[in-house]
Amino acid sequence: MSRLEAKDVITGYGKHEVVHGVSLEAAAGAITCIFGPNGCGKSTFLKAVAGALPAWEGSVRLGDREISNRPVHEVVREGLVMMPQGGGAFPRLTVMENLRMGGHAIADARLVESRIEALLAEYPSLARRTGVAAGSLSGGEQMMLALARALVSEPRFILLDEPSAGLSPALVGETLERVRELTRRGIGILMVEQNIREALPIADKIYILTAGEKRFEGTPADVRDDAQLMSIYMGG
Numbered sequence: 001m002s003r004l005e006a007k008d009v010i011t012g013y014g015k016h017e018v019v020h021g022v023s024l025e026a027a028a029g030a031i032t033c034i035f036g037p038n039g040c041g042k043s044t045f046l047k048a049v050a051g052a053l054p055a056w057e058g059s060v061r062l063g064d065r066e067i068s069n070r071p072v073h074e075v076v077r078e079g080l081v082m083m084p085q086g087g088g089a090f091p092r093l094t095v096m097e098n099l100r101m102g103g104h105a106i107a108d109a110r111l112v113e114s115r116i117e118a119l120l121a122e123y124p125s126l127a128r129r130t131g132v133a134a135g136s137l138s139g140g141e142q143m144m145l146a147l148a149r150a151l152v153s154e155p156r157f158i159l160l161d162e163p164s165a166g167l168s169p170a171l172v173g174e175t176l177e178r179v180r181e182l183t184r185r186g187i188g189i190l191m192v193e194q195n196i197r198e199a200l201p202i203a204d205k206i207y208i209l210t211a212g213e214k215r216f217e218g219t220p221a222d223v224r225d226d227a228q229l230m231s232i233y234m235g236g
Contacts, residue, residue, distance in 0.1 A: 023058075086162075103153060157188040208232050
């Protein structure tokens, strides 16, 4: 079974170190959540794992393959895709054009089209709106489009940066349920999320970062109550 493993990752922006030697493991077919206060380095760490930021030190492996500091398109070909905060739909492109962007790392155009056709059969609401600009979709529909686009490359792991951000309370649960459905395909999910109350019930494993360092690793059952969680957040 594939595993995603980050070991002693150090990274940041310019000369400013944000993530200080964080290690993490995520399993295929499971949801691994990263929690932590704003500005603690969660998204920065996720970008380093995906190849969008260089890992200054440490390593990232997907299965038996080293993927740290490789171009993003090569990381995608290895089976890892990242969805940025809000899903990252291209608002001026149509639904179909967005889906085709999900196959940018695949050389066989016919393969891309066949995968999109199969996905549209799974997402009939998108199939009815393939010629519509993504920017005209609702927030929930844009997140659905982003998930479908991520599936075009048939990834082994999907990295999600706050998938519930900007969604109404009613759509948060629906979106996280769609995330859980991805694990039934055997896809591993590594997810940064601020909405702990909604994300904790679907998580198989959790990590908590504070000030760019890992302060907790375990399962949801290992978190006794809100008081313990707040203690960890505050550096206890």
